[in-house]
Amino acid sequence: MQPVITITLNPAMDKTVMLPNFQLGALNRITNAVQVDPGGKGINVAKVLQQFNTKVIASGLIGGDLGKKLQKQVEKLGIATDFVEVDGEVRTNLKIVDEQTKQTTEINEPGFTVSIEDKQQIKEKISNLMDNASFLILSGSIPNEMEAEVYSNYIHLAKEKGVKTILDADGLVLKHGIDAKPFAIKPNLYELEKYIGKKLPNVEAVVEAGKRLIGRGIELVIVSMGEAGAIFLTENDGCHVKPFSITPKSTVGAGDSMVAAIAYAYGNHFSFSEMAAWATTAGTITASKSGTNVCSLKEVRDALSKVQTSQLY
Numbered sequence: 001m002q003p004v005i006t007i008t009l010n011p012a013m014d015k016t017v018m019l020p021n022f023q024l025g026a027l028n029r030i031t032n033a034v035q036v037d038p039g040g041k042g043i044n045v046a047k048v049l050q051q052f053n054t055k056v057i058a059s060g061l062i063g064g065d066l067g068k069k070l071q072k073q074v075e076k077l078g079i080a081t082d083f084v085e086v087d088g089e090v091r092t093n094l095k096i097v098d099e100q101t102k103q104t105t106e107i108n109e110p111g112f113t114v115s116i117e118d119k120q121q122i123k124e125k126i127s128n129l130m131d132n133a134s135f136l137i138l139s140g141s142i143p144n145e146m147e148a149e150v151y152s153n154y155i156h157l158a159k160e161k162g163v164k165t166i167l168d169a170d171g172l173v174l175k176h177g178i179d180a181k182p183f184a185i186k187p188n189l190y191e192l193e194k195y196i197g198k199k200l201p202n203v204e205a206v207v208e209a210g211k212r213l214i215g216r217g218i219e220l221v222i223v224s225m226g227e228a229g230a231i232f233l234t235e236n237d238g239c240h241v242k243p244f245s246i247t248p249k250s251t252v253g254a255g256d257s258m259v260a261a262i263a264y265a266y267g268n269h270f271s272f273s274e275m276a277a278w279a280t281t282a283g284t285i286t287a288s289k290s291g292t293n294v295c296s297l298k299e300v301r302d303a304l305s306k307v308q309t310s311q312l313y
Ligand SMILES: Nc1ncnc2c1ncn2[C@@H]1O[C@H](COP(=O)(O)OP(=O)(O)OP(=O)(O)O)[C@@H](O)[C@H]1O
Pocket: 187, 188, 189, 224, 225, 226, 227, 228, 229, 230, 243, 244, 245, 246, 248, 251, 252, 253, 254, 255, 256, 257, 258, 279, 280, 281, 282, 283, 284, 287
């Protein structure tokens, strides 16, 4: 399999703090150790693919001393990197885990600002990387001064070179990306509702919305729904996979683990239902880990049979 290329235009150091009982509008003191992990959606996808012994190159934009530190940590994990360096500093994203409710609250910084030259350089890099790639993963928010059409442009580039794309984005960036008809998208329920402009109160409503996207030329639509699992839809197959019960430690990176597992499953010619089970299991294991730590291949293999799949059509 040719390498998977992950693009993280707005990487982050994830700072995770555990609070026994997080109080809004009050002083919350941290008593446990603070966990700091390299993050950003594409980087998390790369971490999982590395765990899955799959060739991956983590690309995107990086900047400042924190950026250097982040890149070093990613490389220390054995992941090949190929970033464009920009002025400005990589952001720090705060993740607050309430130990009582098991809920994760995320406070993400906007990140650095890019120049016209930075945009040109990253576009050229991606074009070159597409000469030897199986998948292009486009994940996460974009920096200041980057156009909302950016992923859409990369999807067109990848198509010209015969590379499949998986898009995991939000808001306008997702909207434009969908217009370019990527191979797959993985919104979470909230992101899909925002895109559609209305609440999707049940599985039927999610399936109907997803099928409309398939009608527009996207081959695979995955909607992740946290504890309720995920819906997987293609033109001919649809299923709902429910996860097994876990004690969530930090759900950060759960969706990214699904994206990685999807690329892995396609690369290894898994069936549709195997792909859906792998993706859900990968997300679930990652949600049971602290900070931005991700699932391993063995953990996913061992837990695969614990997810419950119901065929939708
Ligand atoms: N509390 C939970 N219990 C069991 N599984 C969970 C839980 N939270 C997440 N998961 C698993 O992880 C998958 C992805 O979760 P979710 O829908 O929260 O993704 P996401 O919002 O894209 O996450 P992120 O953007 O933080 O990576 C779910 O489909 C499910 O399999």
